[in-house]
Amino acid sequence: MALSSATLTALRLPSSVLRQHGSNLGQAVPSRLVVRAQAASSIPSQGPDIARAERVKEFNKLLGDVAKIAVSTGPRGAVRLAQGIEAFVTVGGEYLFQLFTNPESATSQSATPGLSLTPPGPAQLRRLFERLGATYIKLGQLIASAPTLFPPEYVKEFQSCLDKTPPIPFEDIKAIVRKELGRPLEEVYDFVDPQPLASASIAQVHAARLRGSQKEVVIKVLKPGVEDILTADLNFLYVTARVLEFLNPELARTSLVSILGDIRASMLEEVDFRKEALNIEAFRNYVDSLGLSNQATAPAVYRHCSTERVLTMERLFGVPLTDLVSIRSIVPNPETTLITALNVWFGSLLACETFHADVHAGNLLVLNDGRVGFIDFGIVGRISPATWAAVETFFTSIGNGQYNAMAAALVQMGATDTAVDIPSFGRDLEKIFTAVQDLDTNVIISTAGGPQNATIAASLAVDEQQVNNLLLDVGSLELAACMIVVALTQTRLALACDVSDTPAVMTYLFLG
Numbered sequence: 001m002a003l004s005s006a007t008l009t010a011l012r013l014p015s016s017v018l019r020q021h022g023s024n025l026g027q028a029v030p031s032r033l034v035v036r037a038q039a040a041s042s043i044p045s046q047g048p049d050i051a052r053a054e055r056v057k058e059f060n061k062l063l064g065d066v067a068k069i070a071v072s073t074g075p076r077g078a079v080r081l082a083q084g085i086e087a088f089v090t091v092g093g094e095y096l097f098q099l100f101t102n103p104e105s106a107t108s109q110s111a112t113p114g115l116s117l118t119p120p121g122p123a124q125l126r127r128l129f130e131r132l133g134a135t136y137i138k139l140g141q142l143i144a145s146a147p148t149l150f151p152p153e154y155v156k157e158f159q160s161c162l163d164k165t166p167p168i169p170f171e172d173i174k175a176i177v178r179k180e181l182g183r184p185l186e187e188v189y190d191f192v193d194p195q196p197l198a199s200a201s202i203a204q205v206h207a208a209r210l211r212g213s214q215k216e217v218v219i220k221v222l223k224p225g226v227e228d229i230l231t232a233d234l235n236f237l238y239v240t241a242r243v244l245e246f247l248n249p250e251l252a253r254t255s256l257v258s259i260l261g262d263i264r265a266s267m268l269e270e271v272d273f274r275k276e277a278l279n280i281e282a283f284r285n286y287v288d289s290l291g292l293s294n295q296a297t298a299p300a301v302y303r304h305c306s307t308e309r310v311l312t313m314e315r316l317f318g319v320p321l322t323d324l325v326s327i328r329s330i331v332p333n334p335e336t337t338l339i340t341a342l343n344v345w346f347g348s349l350l351a352c353e354t355f356h357a358d359v360h361a362g363n364l365l366v367l368n369d370g371r372v373g374f375i376d377f378g379i380v381g382r383i384s385p386a387t388w389a390a391v392e393t394f395f396t397s398i399g400n401g402q403y404n405a406m407a408a409a410l411v412q413m414g415a416t417d418t419a420v421d422i423p424s425f426g427r428d429l430e431k432i433f434t435a436v437q438d439l440d441t442n443v444i445i446s447t448a449g450g451p452q453n454a455t456i457a458a459s460l461a462v463d464e465q466q467v468n469n470l471l472l473d474v475g476s477l478e479l480a481a482c483m484i485v486v487a488l489t490q491t492r493l494a495l496a497c498d499v500s501d502t503p504a505v506m507t508y509l510f511l512g
Helices: 048-073 076-101 122-132 134-144 152-161 170-181 226-247 249-254 256-269 273-289 324-328 334-351 385-400 403-412 422-437 464-476 478-496 502-511
Strands: 189-192 203-210 216-222 310-314 318-320 364-367 372-374 441-448 455-462
Touching (some): 122 134, 122 152, 134 152, 189 216, 273 334
Antiparallel strands (some): 203 216, 216 310, 318 364, 364 372
């Protein structure tokens, strides 16, 4: 099975691209959140003068981007550098002092005082992340929520990053709330608990009672300096990715710059609680409109005492979704509750204008009445109706074997960077799918043991030469490779996740 020789710059698709010639050939195209590929070798190479001119153009654009980001960061970059040095020195000093005075408590291994240096463990890394602030606490939350990606000792240690980071003094919280609301706390709340309910990466939460209505609420207060920390850290990471991609164009295949750009935009949106209030209300409307309010909910927002940096919400009483012992005291079947949470979340992808994009154990509760409570809507995702229509067309076309429709749907979803010839694209997809269907497969059944304890095993064997030929062609049709990898990855995760294993399922949710 031979594919046509022309290749797509973005996806290496044979005869599918309407290539641009001349000075546009090497022009950079904005990346999307999909895997990108460099131009294949079959595309005629540029002359040295054209290639040099394009590199100069890219370098000038890089300098322009760096300059803009440096201006937007301002003196915060220098301040953040000093904070980073201080954090390393402080945590490193504490570790060395503990290592030389009590080596067994400093590491998991025994050591002789003053003679051996062992690498810092998860506890030291967690303390460093907490001192470095919001950006790194977010990374700690990723570690805590991904037991299939990180060692168990790190997952366990970083659980505190979900909602137990070092709090800021209550007097500072009172000052922020008073400034934001423009009046004393006593005029708004009858009571505010000075002990925080939770302290996470960007905010601190206190229990309170509204004046007049006596409703139990929580006050979410943005920690001081968080905007500066996020801006400096994320700008640095973005510039670093831009420089690395310029030095090594192969990295453009990973869409690292686009991914970091999206993360940067999402996390900077998270510090505006007015947007979070809109996200919560959109989710509540979705739950109510579909009659799911008896299964799940989100806290009501009290607009009269909420601002950009202060968010007052209904207090939800419950336990984290990973506390299976406590959950069993509330509902008879924790697995059913977990499936309900999954269904409601997946339903929001289709029926809600935004969906919760920061799903981890600290943001899901099993309420005392058995419902699932979704909290912390600072980071959300959005899928346009046009994209959903393309996804539906794509899966329908797979079942019907309509490859032109499949190609058009992929273009609609933004899977290509350049204009493509859809009929040619469809023919190339058809060749790949036909080759997969034509693979010679044999089911091999084997038995072991005696008549009383016999076991039967089955395996699937395929012709190696056919697979090798298929992989060579898939190398040209890189999109198919991406689709296969995604499908296999999702299947592996789904099969590996027992619904009774809440952390594993939450990891699947998070990665999904």
